[in-house]
Amino acid sequence: MTYDALIVGAGAAGMAAALSLAGRGHSCAIVDREGFMGGILPQCIHSGFGLHLFGEELTGPEFAARLETEVALAGIPTFLNTTVLSIERPDPARGSDDPRDSDTRGAFRALLSSSIDGVRSVECRSVVLAMGSRERNRGNIRIAGDRPAGIFTAGLAQRLINVDGYLPGKRAVIIGSGDIGLIMARRLSLSGAKVEAVVEIARYPSGLARNIAQCLDDFGIPLYLSHATLRIVGKDRVTGVEVAPLVNGAPNVDRAFTIPCDTVLLSVGLIPENELSSRMGVPLNPATNGASVDSRLMTAVPGVFACGNALHIHDLVDRVVGEATRAGSFCADWLERSRGKTAGERGSGGQILGEISVRAGKNVRYTVPSSLDRARAQTLSTRSMVPMDHGNFCLRDGESVVFEKKLSWVRPGEMIFAEIPEGALGSLRTDAALEASIDPEETA
């Protein structure tokens, strides 16, 4: 059979997109390389998920269970312990197996591999990329030094402790003050290890203040802000981490000191996982490392949508569900559109003709999507480069402000969502190009 949609990834994004599509009556199948649903959530045993979506503070596995129950109720087939080796784009010459398909687009052909079901081909009319993210590692940030055992990314350590039941080390230094590192500081402490320090190169911690409080302060773990990690020391196993304070933006080597430890956890950021997307020929946005998408969360490959951490790194899983639900809904729209029309009338630069491109301006790291529809109400996600107590998010066409939203408590670690109302962009010229900016406001 040919599925209407193949969803790659059974995490929050994949499940939400699948539910959205199934709710519109489309056939879909979810594929995941793990042996369980939920993506990264089952190993996130701490609470803090679901406040927006369910009005409760759930643990990761509980949040996943809510979605998993709905997926089972909806009867959506899931292929677990299965890797998508490749997805071939439709070949009009090949056509679709289904006589109901009157268009000449043909179906995508996905090659799946698992030990239970062997190697098989699955056809689908559309694809939702929801593979989540991978962790930035030592090589990416180039920490010099020895190559001993005992260096883990925080997520790997989390898996080892919370699912496999092993302690990666007894005395740890955590590099990076993102939430995952802070959570692991607490988890290691509760598991019988000593966390000697969290080392952060920026002036501000990148994780939430509440996590600093309940993960570091509660356990008396020192946080070194504005400190660079110079190198890791240790022949066979880690023996220490050498750090130095930043002075005028550069490490002051004279004031370097070594923190003895046997374990280093790296919590230095997530990168959208797009091996499969690249191989399929889906163009990526260098600012996010996720696919470049239009206002329908559709990539430059017609029928291929992206959502969740695979598209851009989120802070709250509740928002991932929101975005993935929208992606599923746009995918359903696309599937339902009259079959005769070819999808994706592309202009130069790859955006849908009729969509207005958005570029990142002052203080904006990126926007998702990178183009907006003229007529429809839509959601734009963005992040600020700098913290602000109060700010103003603007979309400008040249000098004129087309949309703005007042913001308070702006943090680079908190994604900003702008709901752009229907018709807001209707009066723009056909060749308009918008610039997004976040300007600090002095007044309270």
Place this chain on the structure above:
Amino acid sequence: MISDNTPFDVAIVGAGVSGASIARRLSRYRLRIAILEREADVSFGVSKANSGIVHGGFHHASGFLKTRLEIEGAGMFDQLQRELGFPFRRCGILVAALHPDEMRAVEHLYSQGLANGAPGIELCSRERMLALEPKLSGETVGGLYAPSGGIVEPYRYVFSLIECAKKNGAVLETGFGVSTASRVSDARSGETVWKIDSFDGRSVRARWAINAAGLRADEVSRAFGAEDFEISPRKGEYFLLDKLAEGRPSRVVFPVPSSVSKGMLVIPTVEGTTLIGPTADPVPDKDDFSTTSRRLADIVASARGLVPSVSERDVITSFAGLRPALGEDFFIASSSVAPRLIQVAGIQSPGLTASPAVAEYVKDLLLRDGLELSENPSYDPMVRAPVQARTLSPEDLAELVAKDPRYGNVVCRCEGISEAEIVEAIAHGHATLDGVKFYTRAQMGRCQGGFCTHRIIGIIMRETGLSYDMITKRGGQSAVLEGEL
């Protein structure tokens, strides 16, 4: 099993490219061979961290032993690959001159190559260079092209050599660091043989010994009461670039060499990544494989000088190797101090290229010195290359998975390595995380083990019965897990 009764005919100390090549070469004969490797796995010394190049035969003046062996060895790689199946490709080597003055040095290399008999070597104009390698810097004024030069995965090469030697009867002992060697009388034959002791109390007796101990060839030589020399480690740091990196040339690109080293290169590896480096810095410590941030900046700058599209953003990891520096040439000779000991020391570049010829040379030394070499009629030169699920067509993969489902379970998603391949690595004795990594490539990809490490730990435990605290990164004290909840 080490038997204390009949001494081995030959004990080879060191299982890097030299020791492994010699082991395989000698396994053609009816000889009892012991390979004694200090690290937890073969190829874990010098042979693990180097440029992986089969050289073009022009970098060294004639008259050196290493030059002759380089040319001979380089010519033997095609047959070796057919027999052993390790990854190897003759992609060609370029030496790029970025300035008219540098052409003097290039011309010198060219005439050296001609004198050495380097096959196909060409002196190139700027146009020819850019046609051969469009990603070269626009500053290129000319250069040299050695079409016979190539790239190899050095550890896969060593693994296959050792597999072949073992298949033909050689015995491998890992974790065997030589502490002392003494002359003892063999009760049965009355012959005086070597008794070679390890630091952990094991002991091997052998009639002949070969010192191919790389960084510690000097220590091993002293342990045997043989020549007194000193190996000076010279560190080479490298960066590894992502497979999708733009700055990947199709041929190996060298700069013009300095008096001390061949320079920092841009190397397209066989498996699709790109290596840049190495540096060349003397270090006092033979265990110092650390990378330094200062040198890494130099490497990127140098690489970009040759191939401007090399970008820091594409770096996925870095590592360092140590060269066992000992004078200008290889020291391969029968010891004139200790009996029945062949020295194979100071094997820096072009050691990998020369290794098949080094093996021939050592075999000839042994023959000349009186070791009887009678052909083993059941010698099998072939080693089947491991099946790689990721290289198969969907149809072939489906068939394979139907026969062995573990080929269908992708464990390392970045590199596409299946569970069956990891199980095979473990079956071949590579039961550390690094052993699995170098044998299969699992953990070498973009996520650097972030996704697959815990799975590999589970597979090693399952296949070997080792408990969690015995799982190491590379043997010794490099335990990965410190406790159980």
Place this chain on the structure above:
Amino acid sequence: MAEYVCVVCPRGCALMVGDGPDYAVTGNACPRGAAYGRSEATDPKRTVTATCRAVLPEGVSDPRLPRRVPVRTTVPIPRARVGELVAALLRAEVTLPTRVGDVVIADWEGTGASVIVTRDIALTVE
């Protein structure tokens, strides 16, 4: 006067809590923050999350199954007793399969907080 970071929601308001008997709270953006501030000043509590050892039923053996079962307290417990509860939980055993909400410990030490399983873990691994 004491300062606390409110942990009730991701905003993490900086709270200032006066002395008793009023324990007046300022800096909170919502009433839950006020309640938290007072609680921190008088009787600090925390929600505890941990894992217990997963035990397989008789005759079942599958190395792919998780070896730990995640659990949490139903309500926060006194902060001073967190270490004690976590240590007890780490040693405790929970037999698979599990459903979210399975009770591991009812009303721990009279605190009114029970410990429940937070993950659905089936015995069959596909």
